[in-house]
Amino acid sequence: MKLPFLVTPKTIFAQIVVIVVLALLIVVTAGPIVERWLRDDYETPDIEQLADRLHAFAIVLKSATPDERETIIAATQRSGWDATIEPLSLGAQFAFSSSKEHLSDRIIEWLFPPDDWIVPLDGWRTFLGDRRIVATQIDDASMLVSTVATNDILFISDFIGQGTYYVVAILTLVFLFCSFAIWSIMLPLRRISHAAINADLNNEAPIFEERGSREIIVVARALNSMRNRISVMIESRTRMLRGISHDLRTPLTRLRMRAERLSDGSSRDAMLSDIDRLNRLLTESLDYLRDNHRREATERTDLASLVKTVCTEFADIGSNVEYRGPNRLIVHCPPLAMARAITNLCDNATKFGQSVLVELRQSSNGVTIDISDDGPGVSATDKQRILEPFFKADAARTGPNNGFGLGLSIVAEIVQAYGGRLDLLDCLPQGLRVRLELPFK
Numbered sequence: 001m002k003l004p005f006l007v008t009p010k011t012i013f014a015q016i017v018v019i020v021v022l023a024l025l026i027v028v029t030a031g032p033i034v035e036r037w038l039r040d041d042y043e044t045p046d047i048e049q050l051a052d053r054l055h056a057f058a059i060v061l062k063s064a065t066p067d068e069r070e071t072i073i074a075a076t077q078r079s080g081w082d083a084t085i086e087p088l089s090l091g092a093q094f095a096f097s098s099s100k101e102h103l104s105d106r107i108i109e110w111l112f113p114p115d116d117w118i119v120p121l122d123g124w125r126t127f128l129g130d131r132r133i134v135a136t137q138i139d140d141a142s143m144l145v146s147t148v149a150t151n152d153i154l155f156i157s158d159f160i161g162q163g164t165y166y167v168v169a170i171l172t173l174v175f176l177f178c179s180f181a182i183w184s185i186m187l188p189l190r191r192i193s194h195a196a197i198n199a200d201l202n203n204e205a206p207i208f209e210e211r212g213s214r215e216i217i218v219v220a221r222a223l224n225s226m227r228n229r230i231s232v233m234i235e236s237r238t239r240m241l242r243g244i245s246h247d248l249r250t251p252l253t254r255l256r257m258r259a260e261r262l263s264d265g266s267s268r269d270a271m272l273s274d275i276d277r278l279n280r281l282l283t284e285s286l287d288y289l290r291d292n293h294r295r296e297a298t299e300r301t302d303l304a305s306l307v308k309t310v311c312t313e314f315a316d317i318g319s320n321v322e323y324r325g326p327n328r329l330i331v332h333c334p335p336l337a338m339a340r341a342i343t344n345l346c347d348n349a350t351k352f353g354q355s356v357l358v359e360l361r362q363s364s365n366g367v368t369i370d371i372s373d374d375g376p377g378v379s380a381t382d383k384q385r386i387l388e389p390f391f392k393a394d395a396a397r398t399g400p401n402n403g404f405g406l407g408l409s410i411v412a413e414i415v416q417a418y419g420g421r422l423d424l425l426d427c428l429p430q431g432l433r434v435r436l437e438l439p440f441k
Contacts, residue, residue, distance in 0.1 A: 010213060010214045011213060011214045011215065012184065012185075012213050012214075012215050015180060015184055015213065019173075019176045019177060019180055022176065023169065023172045023173050023176055026168070026172045027165060027168050027169045027172060030168050030172075031164055031165045031168050031169075034164050034168060047124065047134060047148060050134050050146060050148065051118055051119075051120045051124075051134050051136070052118055054120070054134055054135075054136045054144055054146050055118045055136050057076075057144060058136045058137065058138045058143075058144045060072070061085070061138050061144060062138050062139055069085060081146070082146055083144060083145070083146045084144075084145050084146075085138065085142050085143070085144060085145075086135075086142065086143055086144075087141065087142060087143075088137065088140070088141055088142055088143050090128075090145075091121065091122060091135070091143065093128060093129075094122045094126050094127065094128060094135075095126075095127045095128075096123070096126070096127065097125070097127065098127045098129075098130050098131075098132065118136075120134045120135055120136055121135040121136055121137055121143060122135065128145070131147050131148075132147070132148040133145050133146065133147055133148060134146050134148060184212065184213055184216075185216075188211075188212040188213075188216040189216075191209065192208055192216075192219065192220060192223065195207050195208050195209070196208075196223070207223070207224060207227050208220035208221075208223045208224050208227075210224070242286065244282075245282045245286055248278070248282060249279075249282070252275055252278060252279060255271070255275055256272065256275050259271040260272070296334040296335075296336055296337050297334065298332045298333055298334050299332065299333075299334075299335065300330060300332055301330070301331060301332070301335045301338070302328055302329065302330055303329045303330070303331045303333065303338070303360065303367060304325055304326050304327055304328050304329040304360055305328070306335060306338060306339055306342070307323060307325065307342055307358060307360050307369065308323050309339075310342045310343050310346060310358075311323040311346065311358050313343075314346050314347075314350060314356075319346075319350045319356065320350075320355040320356065321346055321349075321350065321355075321356045321358065322355070322356070322357050322358065323358050323359075323360070324357065324358070324359045324360070325358075325359055325360030325361065326360065326362065329360065329362060329367065331367060331438070331440060332440075333418060333438065334418065337414045337417070337418070338414070338418075340414065341410070341411045341414045341415065341436070342369070342371075344407040344408070344410055344411050345371040345407075345408075345411055345434050345436075346358065346371060347407065348407050348408065348434075349371055349372075349373035349375070349432070349434075350373075352375035352376065352432075353373025353374045353375035353431060353432075354374055354375075355373070355374055356371065356372070356373050357370075357371075357372045357373075358370070358371050358372075359372070365439060365440070366420075366437060366438050366439040366440050367437075367438050367440075368435060368436065368437050368438075369435070369438070370434070370435050370436075371433070371434045371436075372427050372431060372432070372433040372434075373427070373431050373432055373433075374427070374430060374431040375430070375431055375432060376430065376431075377426060377427070377430050377431055377432050378424060378432050383424045386408055386424065387408050387409055387412045387422070388409065408434075411434075411436075415436055415438070418438060418439075419438075419439055420436060420437055420438040420439060421436070421437040422434065422435070422436055422437075423435040423437070
């Protein structure tokens, strides 16, 4: 059976309360220990104690005769206490500051003012020339004056007493709250962020680990619920489009058969062209929604051979596609998805350019693939949207074989699933360069 004080608080509010209570206990326990240690190691001059003793001494001198006063003062000076009897008229020379006074002394006195039990003559800050003194009146004609050492912090006793607790409290709260922020907030949020970046919607297991404080668990549970709703929405959309594709292919096939029987050549060709375009639209849409690139496992692949094969296939059908790079480069990647991405990029480049250059390079962090063409290029505005599904930069890139705006979106999905990066760069004097940066895995 666990004791109540050993049970970990489940909410951030409760954890903060525990931290505050723990800090108070540490201050109450450690404060006196540190204070005693400082008082044992440092001499602690205290102007309040000096004023109190000087006041008691003045009371004794007030009732003494002049000879007795001289005897008492002499004995006092022999004991090491600098105390003298001065005429009360000397008080006209008292000042409230000195050129030799340190700024640190003023700051400490301002932070830790003395207790006003017995206030010395002319106040706590009294100077006679450059000497810091404490004075108290003996009678109507005389006063007792004692010099205070100016190289000591006069309120060091108060500083050690009160300042010790302040320093211990501040250090304790900073340490405890920093530890609390790291372990209870920063690490769980970093774990959630890492899980969100590497989330796989096709995996049925919860993405976000539901542990930590109650607030973190609520956030993780809400994100897992949102992920499930997104997965259901994507699956429903895919099923709907697959159903529409299946239902449309049969009437499209009948339309093709009827169109082929038409005698009018121009009308028949126009209808067959429209049917082919509808078929390609259905095929590309299903390719975009298909998640084979996420389900495909990575394996040891000769990426150079794969890229050269894609370039050769385009060259065989008459496209001017050139490969530059090593003859062999072994990496771990999904080969079918990577071939699909390179094929889409080369197909996109051949539609809008006369010549295409595919370059493969190896770096310390991974591999880089550049697909460059000499076409009209893409404007800076269109670069921000060209990776969106069904977006076509018609004003910049047009052609007779213009697609439906899904090729680059599919490539972006594949590269993101692999953990790589896709950049759109300008070629000089014209053209577009698509750069794929793939990490080693």
